[in-house]
Amino acid sequence: MFRKAIRFIFKCLLGLVFISIGLVLVFKWVPVPVTPLMVIRAVEQKQAGKEVVWEHDWVSIGKISKNLQLAVVCSEDQKFVEHKGFDVEAIEKVIRESSNGGRMRGASTISQQTAKNVFLWPERSWFRKGLEAYFTFLIEMFWSKERILEVYLNSIEMGKGIYGAEAASQFWFKKQASGLSQYEAAAIAAILPNPQLMKANPASVYVQSRKEWIVRQMNYYGPFTLPK
Template sequence: MARGRNKDVEPASSPAPRRRRSRWHWLWKLPLLLALLSIAQVLVLRFVDPPFSSFMAIRQFEALRGGDTGFRIAYDWRDLDRIAPSLPLAAVAAEDQNFASHRGFDLAAIEHALESNADGGRIRGGSTISQQLAKNLFLWGGRSWVRKGAEAWYTLWIELLWPKQRILEVYVNVAEFGDGIYGAQAAARSYWGKDADALSNSQSARLAAVLPSPRRYSAHRPGPWVQRRTQWIERNMRNLGGEAWLERLE
């Protein structure tokens, strides 16, 4: 009769550690996946006109949450050559006069804004048109560091992948010019019953004048502040060189 030999039998390995390792394996890849998806978003919209923006979706949701089921976003895309040149020029004159030369971030404007805010004056922003486009198109409002970081990331890729004219084209189509009124065509039709290519210099400047707070100020019935800002924008438009400035933009 063969003598049995005792062997230490190793217990079967538990699947739990493998599951934990699998979760950690995907966790470090998640930021990379999100980064690649965001870059793909920017690249696609270099060629495809956005059907809506993040801000439009948020505003529509706010209306529904508030019980305003009849609220509808006014948005009608127009290519840049079907928008009066005075509007993108007015946007630059009002919001970002160094638009042609910076690569998404205007450090001098940011420094000036910080100094003004520290002195207790009227709160100023140092955001460029590219930064505002990144926020309006992909993100949400607010002043959190998370949102500002995401804004900087999208701005970087917008500037790397889009020409300046495309940035302006998308911006004047998704910018809010009144509560629920987005883009040049919707604003022109809502306020003056005309198409965006028929906007006058003064009307374009008034639209640009309300961009800091389009739900507070009216381009259609401008108050004293909007009127003063409109005159200032028109002077800046002339100082930039008028519509010839757009023709030199890449």
């Protein structure tokens, strides 16, 4: 019985591995229609008796302003083009700061955030973080950096019920994502840490200061190109 149980568990795990790899390969080419967070937010709104807001319009990365591409990289992960999914230096810094009594903060790369947004749920646990690392490894193996950023910009929450660059551009600035200016792109990137509470337009004093910092980083960054 024990051996049968072990074989059964092994087969289940092997099946999950094949399913996960299959999903990653499918989304290498197919637009991501929905994410777990989108469903969770809709359920939360429904349970609170509020109108369900769910705006999500997938567009190719060629239809997303280079300003927004660079703004999110400068805001969230300036080593995105260089690393293999994990910013080891940032992780080590967080560990040092927390061990010295500092406030625990995140060190997630754009790749990690993409893995979490598309395949997982928003929970702080070691189990979830372990799965996040696994899916991050997979997308870095099978997807290009351009594809990772394309999925990220089409899936991330950018306002209450607003998901992806096109929906956010229409909601905050009444224009297509392809036409975002540097400051408009920086405004959207500035609210990513807490899109449920922050507004890209009109910007609060805090968001305005973040926006100006992001614009400075964009100017310092130099030419921005993504490996195909």
